[in-house]
Amino acid sequence: MAAMMQPQIILLKEGTDTSQGKPQLVSNINACTAVSDVVRTTLGPRGMDKLIHDDKGNVTISNDGATIMKLLDIVHPAAKILVDIAKSQDSEVGDGTTTVVLLAGEFLREAKPFIEDGVHPQNLIRSYRTACSLAIEKIKELAISIEGKSLEEKKSLLAKCAATTLSSKLIGGEKEFFASMVVNAVVAIGNEDRLNMIGIKKVPGGSMRDSFLVDGVAFKKTFSYAGFEQQPKKFVKPKILLLNIELELKSEKENAEIRLSDPSQYQSIVDAEWNIIYDKLDKCVTSGAKVVLSRLAIGDLATQYFADRDIFCAGRVTEEDLQRVAAATGGTVQTSVNNVIDEVLGTCEIFEERQVGNERFNIFSGCPLGQTATIVLRGGADQFIEEAERSLHDAIMIVRRALKNSTVVAGGGAIDMEISRYLRQHARTIAGKSQLFINSYAKALEVIPRQLCDNAGFDATDVLNKLRQKHALPSGEGAPYGVDINTGGIADSFANFVWEPAVVKINAINAATEAACLVLSVDETVKNPKSESAQGEAAAGAMMGGRGRGGAAFRGRGGRGMRRR
């Protein structure tokens, strides 16, 4: 705006920050690389964790790219795009969130010198898009299917995928243990799409190794009234009644009022109320159920009534848990105790109340439908368990993805190196500027193995050269070679079972390219002054009849608004 000569035309409201052109593009790129530098060190099995604490005193320790990005509270508009792609990667495939941010940052970094040299961004964008689709085709070609294997074989293959994901997390030390747990849980829910059928319960205390998988449902003992301890705590093949009503002595209608004129009728009212609740309880008992669960309260009266009849009950079970119990045991949640027939009752092999850490847990195991699984996580500190939960979530997503798409690629930077080589080779066949751009795209892909080495404290250049040599072998036998994190050399990732589902890589490359193109396509940012003052001013301006000014500002904004809208 400074370039405008007199007479000065005020186009935008005062305080509005606009910047445009090449410098703006470059500064956007700078912001994005700055953000990707934050998560850079978390990549890979030797990646470091970040501890983030906010002003409310919540502490999060995480290695998960999406979680870190979310907590960073980024306001820079261009950098926000990176947060969004991390989030979308998280919700789409669940893992590879660090990878995607890193790749996007690196694509931009590679683009920067071209921009500075005056290349039109659209040229870059077009080449990047071509490179991206080429890369994805290559991945699909390289991917190896695990379809058609027996269940046992599949399980062990899936466990390998899960282990690769987990190796970069805090619980990496116990990755085999957790990987098999995750695979069992995912296989247990079968083709069921609802992820909430895998419950994760967190109990502080004990060690990671004390975590266990329940092939059914487990939840913490609910609040109980006097008499609860007299109920039996273990059943074999019980019938389970699930309710969504209160079993409590209370007024049936909130606003009803009873007027008595004859004091002797008093007793009959009292009796009538008691009869209502006794009737309900009696119906529960006659249904033959041995375990009664309700989403609403089960009062002290009911607790004692059930205790008298050797029935276990738990009130105020959370909606989620109740749904899981319903799915696992084959029961249906009832909203009335009338007409409880056998079909609506669920059952399981064993029901038990057990001590886990400092809590007592209700555990339903050996469920007939088996569409649920619950992982009970143990660990030293809350933050630790939280992070373990996030890691397991990633692993669960990976296994589910792998189960659905059933193709895997070699991890440890091997696939990235191979694509990079392929793109370089392809670039040579192109005449024109595009050759340079695709080459730079190929170079950007190498950031994954390079960062893996950097984080592990190896000499990245050395390892990368070795990898390039292997991948350049004309026979193609070098394709699965990646960084060997243990020795600092290179190794066949495929043979070492460092596997990733192909879909993770495809999605990561896609999302990263899109984000990079998006940032490259923006050449102007208009930033309004702080919203509250802007609104105040706008309102004041309209009222005081400051003619034209407010309107022009709005029009100006509308007409020249940012691209992203």
Place this chain on the structure above:
Amino acid sequence: MALAFDEFGRPFIILKEQEQKTRLSGLDAQKANIAAGKAVARILRTSLGPKGMDKMLQIPDGDVTISNDGATILEQMDVDNQIAKLMVELSRSQDYEIGDGTTGVVVLAGALLEQAEKLLERGIHPVRIAEGYELASRIAVEHLEHIAQKLEFGPSNIEPLVQTCMTTLSSKIVNRCKRDMAEIAVKAVLAVADLERKDVNLDLIKVEGKVGGKLEDTELVYGIIVDKDMSHPQMPKRIEDAKIAILTCPFEPPKPKTKHKVDIDMVEKFQTLRQQEQKYFDDMVQKCKDVGATLVICQWGFDDEANHLLMHRNLPAVRWVGGVELELIAIATGGRIVPRFQELTPDKLGKAGLVREKSFGTTKDRMLYIEHCANSRAVTVFIRGGNKMMIEETKRSIHDALCVARNLIRNNSVVYGGGSAEIACSVAVEAAADRYPGVEQYAIRGFADALDSIPMALAENSGLQPIETLSAVKSEQIKVLVSLKST
């Protein structure tokens, strides 16, 4: 985040309120965190072991806690630093899971951090250190399982359990009567334990304290003690072969839950109402009498009228007994909690051999003992002591001992204390270190050194020469180990 500048030289903001945020990264961050962790460990170090010192903690409103229990100390300290908070959580989770060893876990964590700092300074990658620690901890745990011995015990042979509990108690303030305390804890746990399922529900053990008397007066009651007295001062103070009605309904005319109104427009009606009320009281007391109850325990209060009536009909009663206690009484006496007078039947009454009210010293405090119960699945540990702080600390100590006994019932293998297990592990880890190629070797050695810090702290706290003692013990252990191998 470092301030970024755009092409115009203006700084631009990436994070919200960037200036107010601080960021530590790299070695500085690790050093700062280690320092915080070490600081917490240093505070607890002196509380370790039988000769460990206690800490006195005062909260702003003047309440004082004296404790030797790591979890309690850290809980009360109101730690602010994030890393230090992790240490607090660590000790809390040890408390939840095991119930004892809360000090040891923090001291060990501190020592591990201390070793890590040295390794970091030598330029070893932190993740390699972490990996080495994990390897080492696996070796140590395996070794522990190897040297652990199974304890044989049964309901008739409780000596091994008592001995183990004594080890725990010896580091507490109550160590002068640790034998008695340990016996109490073991007996209590065995009384409520389900030996077949190896499950112990500690909720069934009530720990009650009363200021006065001396520590030696602490006793285990096979039954329940309630901090209540009879509702009427003239009621009998001692009932033998009591049949107890456990009620959750008040001794007053029942009220419907629905809003109601009684219209009284004549004197006659008022009199009928009055009579009916009286009849209610009469019926209620009569009902209890009819089923043969000799004691009424009620969750709610009574009208004065009911109280008088109960007294008159010679039916002792206790009022305002809390829900949890009520439940324990029901479990102990084998009775059922009755929510309504109409439901009262003779088989729902609980039975106790002796119910007595006991007053203490010169105070007017009285407590109700319900003893010789039909089913002693609920027990009470009744603690006496000079002052409140003492009793609170004793409660915590008993809790630790209860947990130890419970853990033994769950898993009956033990290792030897006094730092011997740590030294044995340290030796094993040290020996295993040489087998690992790579940088982890250093971390594993660091782990072994950190393990030594427990016996060191023990020796230090006991006023011994830490290094001399440690090396003497270590050489002795290795000597025995070698001789074992050679034979």
